[in-house]
Amino acid sequence: MTNLISLINLIPLANIEVRTQQLSTMSGDLGINRRILLFPLPYQGHINPMLELASLLHLRGFSITIFHTQFNSIDPTKHPSYDFISIIDGTTSNHFEVNNFPSRFVEHNNNCEQPFYDSLRKYLSDNKGVTCLVADLHWYKIHAVAKRLGVVSLVLRTGSAASLRWFTSFPVLRAKGYYPLRESEKDELVTELPPYRVKDLIPMDKCRIDDFAMLVERDIEAAKNSSGIIINTFTAIESDEIQKLHQELSVPIFSIGPLHKFTSQFQSSLLPQDRSCLDWLDKQAPGSVLYVSFGSLASLNYEEFVETAWGLANSRQPFLWVVRPGSVCGTENVSMPDGFDEEIRGRGMVVAWAPQLEVLAHDAVGGFWTHNGWNSTLEGIWEGVPMICRPFFADQMGNARYVTHVWKVGIELEGKLERRIIEKTVRSLMKEKEGSEIRERMRVLRKNASECTKADGSSHLAINKLVNHILSL
Numbered sequence: 001m002t003n004l005i006s007l008i009n010l011i012p013l014a015n016i017e018v019r020t021q022q023l024s025t026m027s028g029d030l031g032i033n034r035r036i037l038l039f040p041l042p043y044q045g046h047i048n049p050m051l052e053l054a055s056l057l058h059l060r061g062f063s064i065t066i067f068h069t070q071f072n073s074i075d076p077t078k079h080p081s082y083d084f085i086s087i088i089d090g091t092t093s094n095h096f097e098v099n100n101f102p103s104r105f106v107e108h109n110n111n112c113e114q115p116f117y118d119s120l121r122k123y124l125s126d127n128k129g130v131t132c133l134v135a136d137l138h139w140y141k142i143h144a145v146a147k148r149l150g151v152v153s154l155v156l157r158t159g160s161a162a163s164l165r166w167f168t169s170f171p172v173l174r175a176k177g178y179y180p181l182r183e184s185e186k187d188e189l190v191t192e193l194p195p196y197r198v199k200d201l202i203p204m205d206k207c208r209i210d211d212f213a214m215l216v217e218r219d220i221e222a223a224k225n226s227s228g229i230i231i232n233t234f235t236a237i238e239s240d241e242i243q244k245l246h247q248e249l250s251v252p253i254f255s256i257g258p259l260h261k262f263t264s265q266f267q268s269s270l271l272p273q274d275r276s277c278l279d280w281l282d283k284q285a286p287g288s289v290l291y292v293s294f295g296s297l298a299s300l301n302y303e304e305f306v307e308t309a310w311g312l313a314n315s316r317q318p319f320l321w322v323v324r325p326g327s328v329c330g331t332e333n334v335s336m337p338d339g340f341d342e343e344i345r346g347r348g349m350v351v352a353w354a355p356q357l358e359v360l361a362h363d364a365v366g367g368f369w370t371h372n373g374w375n376s377t378l379e380g381i382w383e384g385v386p387m388i389c390r391p392f393f394a395d396q397m398g399n400a401r402y403v404t405h406v407w408k409v410g411i412e413l414e415g416k417l418e419r420r421i422i423e424k425t426v427r428s429l430m431k432e433k434e435g436s437e438i439r440e441r442m443r444v445l446r447k448n449a450s451e452c453t454k455a456d457g458s459s460h461l462a463i464n465k466l467v468n469h470i471l472s473l
């Protein structure tokens, strides 16, 4: 069996779409019949990398079963090659309060523990050949259930290696008095965790610190008890951080990112994508369009929304802006400010949800104003698109810190969102010397990133190691 998988490991993963059919047939012919169970946390930024991993493992000859919650459920009809099992989790509220994500994740764990136990037990009695479970880092109770039922589990960390180091360092940071974060120290370097400054740490209200400490402790315990940690990152951007994690956590670590690069085209969007923006992009000059998206959860208040609208309009730069339902606090469907549509006609487009990977890969796109969710950050780097960084919550501040101060491929947009400052920042990135220098650095970073995914590149080798590791379990 290992020899057959090794044979597949030798096939470079570039141009994978073309080979999907060929490889699947090949693995079938070779009789590889091992099944991997996967369970993503039910949010877009966590579902995407998990389904990308599913696709990668399927290409390597494994059968795939996806467990998913009814909350933000995944549509099985979009993935006919996989089996799906729905967990009746009883999560009723769709409301996600960004600063309260620890309690929300704890709630998901509590809601899913018993239903997952029942489902997995039944599944195991009906099916042979289950090799392991891969579940999100935050599914600490799911990892524990797998262990109780004798299933080996691996962790998928969908964020950066640096953010995982932030989790492992949290008890020390707390003991040293960093929390609650102090406004007066916000620009100071966190000496225990450079290059983070105090303001790049995940903010946490005083009353939520205990919840957060509990979540982090249980996540790290689950990671340490797992058979391996898969991270959606790569050595061209986080070599030191990956190295330190190897030293700090005594489990195998597989840095196999950027995952979206290793997978065939697939549909994992929870919202319908408006593909008309691709036709609009076709009509724009190369490198002229600023793509603006704040991901799947962040929201602006109404005043910030209006300032953003006029800042973009006044920059005179073509733009494509994602305003998804819930983008503005307190309203599901927001209307654009009066006069805005007339003002931007022909040079601006607003959509509710975009095919982001295709947008970033489009020739017309020359800049990306992002919230620096980790997926967006990786996707932007992969396509070599310089960024304006405006993080909102959780790991986004830390990601933005790396983009602006470590890789130096983005401009930080700090402080109150005002149209005048937005206009100036957009011009700096798209038209001025600062933007050209960033573009050049991004070109180099992109080239280094692509080296990692070549047949002898670090991510490709880590994927081979992961496959062999799974087969040895």
Ligand code: UDX
Binding pocket: 043, 044, 045, 046, 048, 158, 159, 269, 293, 294, 295, 296, 297, 298, 322, 352, 353, 354, 355, 356, 357, 372, 373, 374, 375, 376, 377, 379, 393, 394, 395, 396
């Ligand atoms: C959340 C957190 O905000 C983030 O900090 C953490 O790293 C992951 O979970 P999210 O807001 O969803 O992330 O952002 P991000 O990680 O960037 O993921 C968004 C995904 O949605 C990306 O893969 C992006 O390609 C996709 N997307 C976004 C679309 O397909 N269309 C859009 O219009 C916008």
